[in-house]
Amino acid sequence: MTEDKTKLLRSLAIDRSSPNPAPPSSANRWKLPIVVAAVIVVAALAAVFAFRIGSPNRAEQVAVQSPPPAPRQDAQPQAVAPKEPGTLAASGYVVARRRATIAAEITGKVVEVLVEEGMTVAAGQVTARLDSVLAEKDLALAQSRAEAAQAAVAAVSADLDDAHRILSRIRSLSQNKFATEADLTKSEARVAVLTAQMRQAQSQWETAKLDAQRTASVLDKHQIRAPFAGVVVDRSAQPGEMISPMSVGGFTRTGICTVVDMDSIEIEVDVNEAFIGRVVAGGPVTAVLDAYPDWQIPASVIAIVPTANREKATVKVRIRLLQKDPRILPDMAVKVTFLRDAKPQDGQKDSAKADPSRSAVRTD
Structure with a gap:
């Protein structure tokens, strides 16, 4: 080529050797x-x-000289760095060990509700009243029967005392041959009859008194009282509604209000069973409420419930709050951190030994 x-x-070169080149033709x-x-x-x-x-050789050279492409950052998420060994976090809720829905033991109509949400009640305080007109009349009738039985006992007692005096005189006369054997037998029989009537009257009086006491107890059940001191968190019934200890359908309610003992508040969390060995009974814990993320509450492990949830593969742990505060409310979400190198605190070692649920946990 x-x-x-x-x-x-x-x-195409021009030959300049010829002196007079000929003009080019057409x-x-x-x-x-x-x-x-x-x-x-x-x-x-x-x-x-x-x-x-x-071109292929140049492409090969470019491929050899060019650095390999960097992997994409979003191809695979980077693995999260594990937490330091000995630190364990879990989430759960604030619960109350003493929580009760106050209900009536009898069926009746609510005439008055004396509590509202947020009110503090004392143990035995009346929270509601039921219609007690019939119960009051039954109590009056029972008391009247008891009084009648008591009067019958008094009458029989008087007759028995008189029979005893007559029998004593007849026995004295009989010894002196001034009374016949028939009079003595008749007096003894009358004393025996009156003695039997006295026992019967006393039994009837006791029965009447028990009936009156029972009726008084039924009347007292028309006043619904708080079983323990606490705070009312829910009011269910209203005046005019029917209430019953059992659900009978319709518009009949089974409870007046719900009371929570704020002193019994604690935390329950679910810990993965693979890490339950790092939880120590009595060990220190830091709790943070979702409602107050900047507030760290000191706490400690009460006990580890000796059973596991098969579906979630978790174990329930009870945690005691060392700081009581009115901001801590039942059913609040909370996150806890089991501190590293956790050891039972002083005064909790003996309780850990006394609680059989704690002996089933392996401690580090």
Whole structure:
């Protein structure tokens, strides 16, 4: 190909050796542009052919010299760095160990509710009253029967005392032969009869008194009292509604209000059973409420419930709050952190031994 180019260039060279060159003819005038165009086409084809032959080698060199592409950052999420050994976190809720829905032991109509949500009640305080008109009349009737039985006992007692005096006189007369054997037998029989009537009257009096006491207890049940001191968190019934100790359908309610003992508040969390060995009974804990994320509450482990949840593969842990505060409310969400190198605190080792639920936990 190079020789062909050389021949073409030589053919296009002007011969200056002749003194008077002849003027080109019309045929030679058109031959020169055609030859030039042919040379350009041949040169272009040669360049294209040379580029195609050398392009694979250049691509290989670029591939060898270029650094490997960096992996995409979002291809796979980076693994979260594990927490320091000995530190364990869990979440749960604030619960109250003493929580009760106050209900009536009898069926009746509510005439008055004496509590509201947020009110503090004392143990035995009346929270509601039921309609007690019939119960009051039953109590009055029972007391009247008891009084009648008591009067019958007094009458029989008087007759018995008189019979005893008559029997004593007849026995004295009989010894002196002034009374017959029949009079003595008759007096003794009357004393025996009155003695039996006295026992019967006393039994009836006792029965009447028990009936009166029972009726008084039923009347007292029309006043619904708080079983322990606490705070009312829910009021269910309203005056005019029917209430019953059991659900009978319709519009009958089964409770008046719900009372929570705030002194019995604690935390319950579920710990993965794979890490339960790092929880120590009596160990220190830090609790943080979701409602107050900047407030760290000191706490300690009360006990580890000796049973596991098969579905969630967790074990329930009870935690005591060392700081009581009115901001801590039942059913609040909380996150706890079991501190590293946790050891039972002073005064809790003996309680841990006394609690059988704690002996089932392996401590570090």
